Each structure stands twice: as C-alpha cells, then as structure tokens.
Amino acid sequence: MSLTNASPEAAARAAKAASFALASLPAADRNAALETVHRALAAARDDILAANARDLELARKAAADGALSEALVSRLDLGKTGKWEDMLQGILDVRDLEDPVGKIQMRTKLDDDLILERVSCPIGVLLIIFEARPEVIANIASLAIKSGNAAILKGGRESTESFVAISTVISSALERTAIPNAAIQLVTTRDSVAQLLAQDRHIDLVIPRGSNELVRYIKESTKIPVLGHADGICTIYLTATADPRGAVDAVVDAKTSYPAACNSVETLLVQDTALLTVFPDVAAALAANGVALRCDPASKAIISNIPGASIRDATAADFDTEFLSLTLAVKTVSTLDEAIAHINTHGSHHTDAILTSDAADAERFMNQVDSAGAYWNASTRVADGMRYGFGTEVGISTNKIHARGPVGLEGLTIYKYKVRGNYQATAGYGNGDGKTPWKHEKMSF
Amino acid sequence: MSLTNASPEAAARAAKAASFALASLPAADRNAALETVHRALAAARDDILAANARDLELARKAAADGALSEALVSRLDLGKTGKWEDMLQGILDVRDLEDPVGKIQMRTKLDDDLILERVSCPIGVLLIIFEARPEVIANIASLAIKSGNAAILKGGRESTESFVAISTVISSALERTAIPNAAIQLVTTRDSVAQLLAQDRHIDLVIPRGSNELVRYIKESTKIPVLGHADGICTIYLTATADPRGAVDAVVDAKTSYPAACNSVETLLVQDTALLTVFPDVAAALAANGVALRCDPASKAIISNIPGASIRDATAADFDTEFLSLTLAVKTVSTLDEAIAHINTHGSHHTDAILTSDAADAERFMNQVDSAGAYWNASTRVADGMRYGFGTEVGISTNKIHARGPVGLEGLTIYKYKVRGNYQATAGYGNGDGKTPWKHEKMSF
Structure with a gap:
C-alpha cells in the first residue's frame, strides 16, 4: 500500500500491474494481511483518533459557518461510541467470509483431456471514491484485499487527516505482508477525481461511497462501470x-x-x-x-x-x-x-x-x-447486504448488469475460463464427415 | 415487432415499456413465438432471397468500384449453400435451449415467513447493431425473445432490402403471438445510431455484431454497457x-x-x-x-x-x-x-x-x-460459445464485469431479489437486547 502523490495515470497503471500478481495470491496470504492490518490499526488507535479530532475541529468550525452540514460532521466522527470497535471488528469479519476467488462455477469435458472450467477471479482494479466516513478506508481496503483486487482509494477533503493517519498505518502494515506494494494506492492529491475517472484503460470498476450527488456526478463523468445507485425512491x-x-x-x-x-x-x-x-x-x-x-x-x-x-x-x-x-x-x-x-x-x-x-x-x-x-x-x-446474510455490503446497485441490489464480496469478482488440454487441434472437431464431435459432458466440481 | 420510423427516443421508450410485460411471459409463450417466426420465415423464403439478391447486386457493383470489400459481399449472401437452412434451424435450436429466465439462484430464510430469493430475469432492452450479415436479424431476435428481453435492431446500409424483408415477416408473425408489439423494434432510418446510443435511460445493453471498427466506435460513443470485444490479439x-x-x-x-x-x-x-x-x-x-x-x-x-x-x-x-x-x-x-x-x-x-x-x-x-x-x-x-457447449453465442466479451468470454443466453439475463414476507418490521431484528436475530438459513431450491 502506498500513499501516493503520483499522477492518477501512474497510480492506476501501477495498481493494474500489481493486480496481476495479487490475482494469484492464496487466500491464506490475503487473510494474513487482513490480520496484520487489524493489529496495526488497533495499536495506532490514539494517533488515529487524534488525527480524526483535528478533522472534526475544522469540520465543526465549517459547520458553524454553515459551510458544512451537521450530518457530515457526525459521519466524520470516529470517536462515536462503538464506531472504532466496529471498524476493527469489520476487518476480522471480512477475513472470516468465504473466499470469493477461485470458485469453480462450471466444469465441462469438451473431449478426453480437454477440460473447460469457469473460475471466479478478481475484477482487477477498483477505484473507491468516498466522502466523509473515514472508517470506509479500512472497510473497503479489507474488501479489496479479501477479493484479490487492487484498489485506488480517494477520500474526501473533510477527512484528510484521518485518511492520512489510517492510510499510513495500513500502508506500513501491508509492507510486512504478501500483498504487492502498489496493490492499494491512496490518492491524496486534491483535484484528481476527474483524472482518475478517465483511467478506463487501467481501472475496471468505480465504487462511490457517499451522497447521491457524488454518485450522480461519478456516473455522469466516467466510461468505467460504476457500482452503486444514485437515488433510492x-x-x-x-x-x-x-x-x-x-x-x-x-x-x-x-x-x-x-x-x-x-x-x-x-x-x-x-x-x-x-x-x-x-x-x-x-x-x-x-x-x-x-x-x-x-x-x-x-x-x-x-x-x-x-x-x-x-x-x-x-x-x-x-x-x-x-x-x-x-x-x-x-x-x-x-x-x-x-x-x-x-x-x-x-x-x-x-x-x-x-x-x-x-x-x-x-x-x-x-x-x-x-x-x-x-x-x-x-x-x-x-434490502441490505447484512440483512440478506451476505456478511458485508459493497454497496447497493441499481445497475442492470453484473451485480444488482445489495452487493456482497461476489460483486467484486468476475470469472475467467481455463482450458486444460493435450494440444488438440480444433479443426478436427465438429459434426461433419471424419470430425470428432465435442463431448460437452457436465462434470462435477 | 414493428418496423419503425419513430424517433430513436420513442422507439427506445416503447421497447422499455413493452419489456415489463415481456418479463413475465412464460417460457411456453416465448417458445411458441419462436416457432411462429420459424414457420413464417420458411414460408417467405423466395421473397426474402429475392430481396437479398437485390442487396447483393448493389453490393457487387460497389465492390467492383472498390467501395465495398469482397468479404462484406460474401457475408451478405443469404443464398450461399446451407446459410438459409442454418438460419432457420438456429431459431429452433434457440427454442430448445434451457429457459434462462426465472432460475432461482439462491433462497435464504431470513426469518419464519420471510424468504429471500434471487431469481434470474431479463436485462430489459437490448440494442443490437449489426453490419452485413442479414441472418443475424433472425438469430438475435430469437435470442431476445427466448431471454424475455425487448430489443431494438439496427442493420447496416448494405443489407437494407434483406433486413426489411426478414423484418416484415418476423413482424407480422409476432403479431399472432403473445410477444408485445413494441418488444422488438426494427430501426431502418439511416443516421440513427448515434441517437440510439444516447438512450441510456431506456436501453440497458448494446450488442454490436460486426467489424472491430464498428465495436470500437460504439464503445467510444455510449454510456450504455457494451457486450463484445473490439480486438482479438x-x-x-x-x-x-x-x-x-x-x-x-x-x-x-x-x-x-x-x-x-x-x-x-x-x-x-x-x-x-x-x-x-x-x-x-x-x-x-x-x-x-x-x-x-x-x-x-x-x-x-x-x-x-x-x-x-x-x-x-x-x-x-x-x-x-x-x-x-x-x-x-x-x-x-x-x-x-x-x-x-x-x-x-x-x-x-x-x-x-x-x-x-x-x-x-x-x-x-x-x-x-x-x-x-x-x-x-x-x-x-x-474459445467459442458453441465449442464451450453453450448452444448459442451472443458474442465474445472482453469486459471485466457481467459476462466474460463466449457469452451464451445467460449473458442476456440479470437477477432480482424477491422477498415474500408476513409484514415483519425490520426494526425488531438485530443482535441487541430484545431483538430477533436474522436466521440466514440457506434453503434448497
């Protein structure tokens, strides 16, 4: 994990490169990384809450001037009863979820020694854009690590101190794990959202966590698929x-x-x-x-x-x-x-x-x-991921493709097809004279 | 089905409205409609091949002038050995595929008398844009009907006569079926592609069937998800x-x-x-x-x-x-x-x-x-839908979400969550004092 001042394009490219190695990390390595992050955050409690208090102080002043809503100030406060503990427990909860990667979804015998498999795998690179809630950093970094996705995290201005404090801890914790360094990128530069949203070559999915206005702006501003919903009527x-x-x-x-x-x-x-x-x-x-x-x-x-x-x-x-x-x-x-x-x-x-x-x-x-x-x-x-029994919620999607409704970890995966063969030439298969018919036998998995 | 000169926006809106009724048509009605279309096309063979011959004559002239490639002329020819028969058989093959709609993918007991189900359903409205191959009309109309999706079909200029002939037959055939009239819209106006690609409120998925250039243009020109691939390196x-x-x-x-x-x-x-x-x-x-x-x-x-x-x-x-x-x-x-x-x-x-x-x-x-x-x-x-055993191929996708690789009928569906309850108030559930815990029991289906 790195706190980066690199250009959005460089950050996205680095995240993509890291995602390939991350895609083959075993679940044990990903889960161990979550435990390391959990321990490091627990140890850094006082520093992080102090940073959060500085954000809060500025936000309260802005709220007093009418520049910020009281609701936003409230969302910013990591010191509220139970919030810190919930954030830490959330990391272990994500660790304990079933591994969403490497699940075999289909296995077909195309011919002897020619086996087709459909296997779940990470999507690649996620871009997470969030506003005030600083605990989202830990939550979404956990979800990305668990699902083997690289992620670029971009926080809101109001939570900068909290963001940097939490990020620094997660960052140095991850250096002691098998997670590639560039797999989780934290972008702190101010005006990079529009540039990040333009990285459709490197970023595969955008997940906004914030107000309707944020989601609507993002949906209007990018060619990258956006997982979420603007309105809830x-x-x-x-x-x-x-x-x-x-x-x-x-x-x-x-x-x-x-x-x-x-x-x-x-x-x-x-x-x-x-x-x-x-x-x-x-x-x-x-x-x-x-x-x-x-x-x-x-x-x-x-x-x-x-x-x-x-x-x-x-x-x-x-x-x-x-x-x-x-x-x-x-x-x-x-x-x-x-x-x-x-x-x-x-x-x-x-x-x-x-x-x-x-x-x-x-x-x-x-x-x-x-x-x-x-x-x-x-x-x-x-309608809620926890209530549906998914154990976590990435968001609620009103999209018509990929993932719809409350989205659990499964929504951060796609699948690929693997074929294991014995060098067969496809030209010899088919239904005509002298051709070998495809077997298409469903196999157990 | 209607051959429309309506505006792209009106066509898209009408297709969307029809899609809601189409979404609850039983498989028997959708399959019966495919048989009706099959019979009507078989009966109209001579007229359609005559129309195709007129397209071919113009195309051959254009090819002689160097304005059109010979490959395109070849793709246009419905009279080539086996092509017509394959097109008709394809409709019956699609009819015989497993119904992709209404499949229960998950069933969870949230509490007694509060059952969550995840059920496959049509995506909604498809926009199919294709170039020279006129048989794609029958193929893709079949796939849309089978999967309960409304569809807007936009053909290439070179195949206009074939397109109108096939469309007219399918159109009048569908009038004798349970398929709502506006569920399949055929757009024949010339320069409407750009306007169709702007209908992201009404159209849920674009499927281009044609050259790399066509796919690349479409991917660059719309906010609607595109199922397909530009290159195959x-x-x-x-x-x-x-x-x-x-x-x-x-x-x-x-x-x-x-x-x-x-x-x-x-x-x-x-x-x-x-x-x-x-x-x-x-x-x-x-x-x-x-x-x-x-x-x-x-x-x-x-x-x-x-x-x-x-x-x-x-x-x-x-x-x-x-x-x-x-x-x-x-x-x-x-x-x-x-x-x-x-x-x-x-x-x-x-x-x-x-x-x-x-x-x-x-x-x-x-x-x-x-x-x-x-x-x-x-x-x-x-890498091919028929070779993978999917029975049909909607296209090959290099997307990272929804459907990847050769896409069968399943790629034209999404899911929705249904909850059947007994008026329970959610406020009474949870893990605190006096709360009822969610049961989250996996049920068979």
Missing part, C-alpha cells in the same frame, strides 16, 4: 386485500425505522378500493410517528380529519423525490398495472413492495417491477 | 518443455484453421531455451501452411534457413496488431513473468495459451493472465 403499493395490522407494521417500518436510508419508502401507492378500508389506519399510524404526508386529492379527502397530522397536497415533483426524511408522498391508483407503471417510471429501480393477499397479483408485481428488489408483504428496509 | 507462449508434436498441432490450428476469427493466434512468444528445441519445427510447420512470420532478431536467426518461408523483421507495432490473416508475430522472452507481462500489456484480454509440461507454471499463467480465456496446452480457437 422506494415505493409500497397498498392494496385493499392487505392485512390491516400488517400493513401498518410494514409501512411504518419502511418509512420511520431509518428515514435517511436509501431503502426507506418514499411513495405510498394506495389502491382506490383500499382508501376507505386499510389506508386510514396506515395513515394514522404514520402521522402518529411524525410522518408528514403529501397526498393526491383522493387520498387527502379520506384522511383530512386525522388529529395533529401534517397533510398537504402533493406536487408532481413529490413522486420523483427521495425525501430521506419523515415525509411520504401518497397517490391513489386503480389497478395493478397502473401501480407497476408508476413504479417503473418514477421509481429508481431500487426496492419496491406490494402489500396484498392476492398471490397472483403479488407474483405479477414481483416479475414486472423492474427493480433490484421486488417484495411481497415486506418492508423495503429488508 | 490472442497469444501463445511456447515453452521449452512443451510437447514438440503437440506444439506444432496446437499452434498451426490456432493460426491457420480460421485466420479471420477473433480467437486465432496473432503473437507467438517463444521461451529463449525453446528456440533451438521446440520452436524450429513449429516455425517450419507454420511456414509450410503458408504463414508469414514477423520475427524478433533472436527467433529470426534460428529459422532463417527454412526453405520457402516468408520471414521478416517484426516491428514494434506487429505485437499490437490483429492480423486476421496468415501472419504471425514472433518474440523471444526469457521468463514466465516476461510472457505474462507481454500478454497483459499487448494482448486484448481475449484468449491466451501456454504450452508447457510444467503444471505450476501453467497454473500461474492461467491465474495471472488477465484474459477471458487462459489455456494450458490448448488452441486459442477453442
């Missing part, structure tokens, strides 16, 4: 056959358990025949939990008498908005098709749910809603 | 421990069995200690098969006395060239590392092979060569 479609109590539980959970999360619900579609049955209790429960409702006329008319509720008319823009707060847009629809069309047009293809007792409708909803997650009678907040 | 590394007869067989096959194919070898790396042992017979066999050799000084010195051979000095550019003809660049290297570094720097990450008796070297080569195919003692020409 999740929708729940409440039908007349939904269980009344269950609907309250699921919708309140989806809106209020962590409103700033990307998997929180932002739009509630209500079947017209549910307006007078299931909907009023759901609306009352939301209002009781402090949720402000932005309603279309039909839904507003039904619930205007809820005491103490914040209810106002929805604008068209509300149905394209990720509120990230205790606000919910409500719209009435007549049919399942209308609900699906609304979600596919206004949603962000992240996670959407239908609440219904009708199994056929539920299956059609799950098949036709074009989202990473399509749920039946479940809270959209289930 | 495949390399064989001949070591001193290779079987002498086997090396002749494999190298001659890789160079001469179909020199214009992307999986043909273009560079031969020779271990220095093999120059006087295995290499001379390989060089003589290549020369005897009409292969012109472009050699570095060390290899040239060894074989300058082969009678009748075409041998000249290699230029630096020769090692970055896809000859697509009976020409081979030859370079001497000292070590496995040098061979791997050459391939990763000068190759096109398509398919590369090592010929050796040393298993450890072979494994390291296969792990460290950053290519879709890394072979041991096999001809690079094994």
Whole structure:
C-alpha cells in the first residue's frame, strides 16, 4: 500500500500491474494481511483518533459557518461510541467470509483431456471514491484485499487527516505482508477525481461511497462501470386485500425505522378500493410517528380529519423525490398495472413492495417491477447486504448488469475460463464427415 | 415487432415499456413465438432471397468500384449453400435451449415467513447493431425473445432490402403471438445510431455484431454497457518443455484453421531455451501452411534457413496488431513473468495459451493472465460459445464485469431479489437486547 502523490495515470497503471500478481495470491496470504492490518490499526488507535479530532475541529468550525452540514460532521466522527470497535471488528469479519476467488462455477469435458472450467477471479482494479466516513478506508481496503483486487482509494477533503493517519498505518502494515506494494494506492492529491475517472484503460470498476450527488456526478463523468445507485425512491403499493395490522407494521417500518436510508419508502401507492378500508389506519399510524404526508386529492379527502397530522397536497415533483426524511408522498391508483407503471417510471429501480393477499397479483408485481428488489408483504428496509446474510455490503446497485441490489464480496469478482488440454487441434472437431464431435459432458466440481 | 420510423427516443421508450410485460411471459409463450417466426420465415423464403439478391447486386457493383470489400459481399449472401437452412434451424435450436429466465439462484430464510430469493430475469432492452450479415436479424431476435428481453435492431446500409424483408415477416408473425408489439423494434432510418446510443435511460445493453471498427466506435460513443470485444490479439507462449508434436498441432490450428476469427493466434512468444528445441519445427510447420512470420532478431536467426518461408523483421507495432490473416508475430522472452507481462500489456484480454509440461507454471499463467480465456496446452480457437457447449453465442466479451468470454443466453439475463414476507418490521431484528436475530438459513431450491 502506498500513499501516493503520483499522477492518477501512474497510480492506476501501477495498481493494474500489481493486480496481476495479487490475482494469484492464496487466500491464506490475503487473510494474513487482513490480520496484520487489524493489529496495526488497533495499536495506532490514539494517533488515529487524534488525527480524526483535528478533522472534526475544522469540520465543526465549517459547520458553524454553515459551510458544512451537521450530518457530515457526525459521519466524520470516529470517536462515536462503538464506531472504532466496529471498524476493527469489520476487518476480522471480512477475513472470516468465504473466499470469493477461485470458485469453480462450471466444469465441462469438451473431449478426453480437454477440460473447460469457469473460475471466479478478481475484477482487477477498483477505484473507491468516498466522502466523509473515514472508517470506509479500512472497510473497503479489507474488501479489496479479501477479493484479490487492487484498489485506488480517494477520500474526501473533510477527512484528510484521518485518511492520512489510517492510510499510513495500513500502508506500513501491508509492507510486512504478501500483498504487492502498489496493490492499494491512496490518492491524496486534491483535484484528481476527474483524472482518475478517465483511467478506463487501467481501472475496471468505480465504487462511490457517499451522497447521491457524488454518485450522480461519478456516473455522469466516467466510461468505467460504476457500482452503486444514485437515488433510492422506494415505493409500497397498498392494496385493499392487505392485512390491516400488517400493513401498518410494514409501512411504518419502511418509512420511520431509518428515514435517511436509501431503502426507506418514499411513495405510498394506495389502491382506490383500499382508501376507505386499510389506508386510514396506515395513515394514522404514520402521522402518529411524525410522518408528514403529501397526498393526491383522493387520498387527502379520506384522511383530512386525522388529529395533529401534517397533510398537504402533493406536487408532481413529490413522486420523483427521495425525501430521506419523515415525509411520504401518497397517490391513489386503480389497478395493478397502473401501480407497476408508476413504479417503473418514477421509481429508481431500487426496492419496491406490494402489500396484498392476492398471490397472483403479488407474483405479477414481483416479475414486472423492474427493480433490484421486488417484495411481497415486506418492508423495503429488508434490502441490505447484512440483512440478506451476505456478511458485508459493497454497496447497493441499481445497475442492470453484473451485480444488482445489495452487493456482497461476489460483486467484486468476475470469472475467467481455463482450458486444460493435450494440444488438440480444433479443426478436427465438429459434426461433419471424419470430425470428432465435442463431448460437452457436465462434470462435477 | 414493428418496423419503425419513430424517433430513436420513442422507439427506445416503447421497447422499455413493452419489456415489463415481456418479463413475465412464460417460457411456453416465448417458445411458441419462436416457432411462429420459424414457420413464417420458411414460408417467405423466395421473397426474402429475392430481396437479398437485390442487396447483393448493389453490393457487387460497389465492390467492383472498390467501395465495398469482397468479404462484406460474401457475408451478405443469404443464398450461399446451407446459410438459409442454418438460419432457420438456429431459431429452433434457440427454442430448445434451457429457459434462462426465472432460475432461482439462491433462497435464504431470513426469518419464519420471510424468504429471500434471487431469481434470474431479463436485462430489459437490448440494442443490437449489426453490419452485413442479414441472418443475424433472425438469430438475435430469437435470442431476445427466448431471454424475455425487448430489443431494438439496427442493420447496416448494405443489407437494407434483406433486413426489411426478414423484418416484415418476423413482424407480422409476432403479431399472432403473445410477444408485445413494441418488444422488438426494427430501426431502418439511416443516421440513427448515434441517437440510439444516447438512450441510456431506456436501453440497458448494446450488442454490436460486426467489424472491430464498428465495436470500437460504439464503445467510444455510449454510456450504455457494451457486450463484445473490439480486438482479438490472442497469444501463445511456447515453452521449452512443451510437447514438440503437440506444439506444432496446437499452434498451426490456432493460426491457420480460421485466420479471420477473433480467437486465432496473432503473437507467438517463444521461451529463449525453446528456440533451438521446440520452436524450429513449429516455425517450419507454420511456414509450410503458408504463414508469414514477423520475427524478433533472436527467433529470426534460428529459422532463417527454412526453405520457402516468408520471414521478416517484426516491428514494434506487429505485437499490437490483429492480423486476421496468415501472419504471425514472433518474440523471444526469457521468463514466465516476461510472457505474462507481454500478454497483459499487448494482448486484448481475449484468449491466451501456454504450452508447457510444467503444471505450476501453467497454473500461474492461467491465474495471472488477465484474459477471458487462459489455456494450458490448448488452441486459442477453442474459445467459442458453441465449442464451450453453450448452444448459442451472443458474442465474445472482453469486459471485466457481467459476462466474460463466449457469452451464451445467460449473458442476456440479470437477477432480482424477491422477498415474500408476513409484514415483519425490520426494526425488531438485530443482535441487541430484545431483538430477533436474522436466521440466514440457506434453503434448497
């Protein structure tokens, strides 16, 4: 690992060269490197927290001047209860995950002594761009090492001191391991993001970890594939056959358990025949939990008498908005098709749910809603790598290729084909006269 | 299916809307549609071949004027022995492939009555851009229908008459099937490629079928993921421990069995200690098969006395060239590392092979060569979807994400997560006091 002031192009080229050697390191070496990093960070706790305190001090001043949000300051703070311990434990958790590299996915006998194998392997070079959270450095460096990928890490300005402190420790720790030196590059120069995003010859995948604005900027600014999502406009479609109590539980959970999360619900579609049955209790429960409702006329008319509720008319823009707060847009629809069309047009293809007792409708909803997650009678907040049981989460992707939804370590791998033969000439194979047919026998693995 | 003169944006939007309904069509409907298309094309044979003859006449004139290559004229000809029959049989072959949609890839019990499933599904909307081969229309329309993807097809100018004739038949055939009308759009307007490539909101994947120049132009011109490869600079590394007869067989096959194919070898790396042992017979066999050799000084010195051979000095550019003809660049290297570094720097990450008796070297080569195919003692020409046993080939990808190497139907799918629950609130789950732990039990499927 090296803290580099090299040009982005040189850093990317060096990372690529290192990635080839890294690709054949056995799991034991990669896991040992994670333990070395863990020990080194634990030993350097006081220095790192002191550096973090310096970042925090500057950030608090900027926040007082209104130049920085309080939320960002809060994300910056490594000293918050449990954060440091979680960061360290996360490294060991990643070590303990199943090795994603070298998994045989297919084995076919093309002919005697001519065996085709599909094997998982690292993607190559990752570019990780993150904003305030300094613990992401340790997390993402662990994921890269575990999956055998080289990585270039570029941190945000606000966390520079923390970034340098953590990086220096990881860097000197890795020098005592089998990980090639240039495999993890830390770019500290200020204005290099645009140049890094131009290195599509050397960088294979960009993973942004930060605000919607950061992700959107990156998606607009590079030809390299980006793993992530800009928006999380999740929708729940409440039908007349939904269980009344269950609907309250699921919708309140989806809106209020962590409103700033990307998997929180932002739009509630209500079947017209549910307006007078299931909907009023759901609306009352939301209002009781402090949720402000932005309603279309039909839904507003039904619930205007809820005491103490914040209810106002929805604008068209509300149905394209990720509120990230205790606000919910409500719209009435007549049919399942209308609900699906609304979600596919206004949603962000992240996670959407239908609440219904009708199994056929539920299956059609799950098949036709074009989202990473399509749920039946479940809270959209289930959409999370830890909750799915992946052990870690690289991010949540709304891409249509490679990896979709919560992405675990597997999303940092691709596969290659290996063929082990005995010098056979392909010209002799085929279906014609005197040709040898391919055997194409599936083999166990 | 519709032959459209709509704007590229309107065509793409319509295809996207149709894709949602298409995504839930059962396999029986998709297969029945393929049979309907097959019957309709068979019945329209004479009309289509007459249209193709008109394209051919214009193309032959253009070729006589030097405006078009003879190779292109040859690719255009649907009347060549077996081509028409192969095209029709191809549709039935695609029908008989395993359904790639709706495959359950993972099932996890998150809790009682809260089941997570990962299910394969269509990607959405494909944009297929092809040049001269008119049979690609039937082939790629079949693949799209089979995999439940909407598709926009844009043909080359030279095949316009054939394109319109085939398209009209497929179009009216599909009207009698369950496939939504706008699911397959045929764009015949001239200059719409650039506008189609700008429809990244509606189009999910571009598949170019044509020359390196076409693929390179498309990769440079769109933010939509492109499935394919521009170059096929495949390399064989001949070591001193290779079987002498086997090396002749494999190298001659890789160079001469179909020199214009992307999986043909273009560079031969020779271990220095093999120059006087295995290499001379390989060089003589290549020369005897009409292969012109472009050699570095060390290899040239060894074989300058082969009678009748075409041998000249290699230029630096020769090692970055896809000859697509009976020409081979030859370079001497000292070590496995040098061979791997050459391939990763000068190759096109398509398919590369090592010929050796040393298993450890072979494994390291296969792990460290950053290519879709890394072979041991096999001809690079094994790299092919039919030869791999995929039943069809969408293309060969040198991408590092999603699909790599020969791509079968699976490459036209992604997955989504379905959760079937009982209205559980996520806030009640976790590891703290009074929380319900996630079960994360793997279930059979």
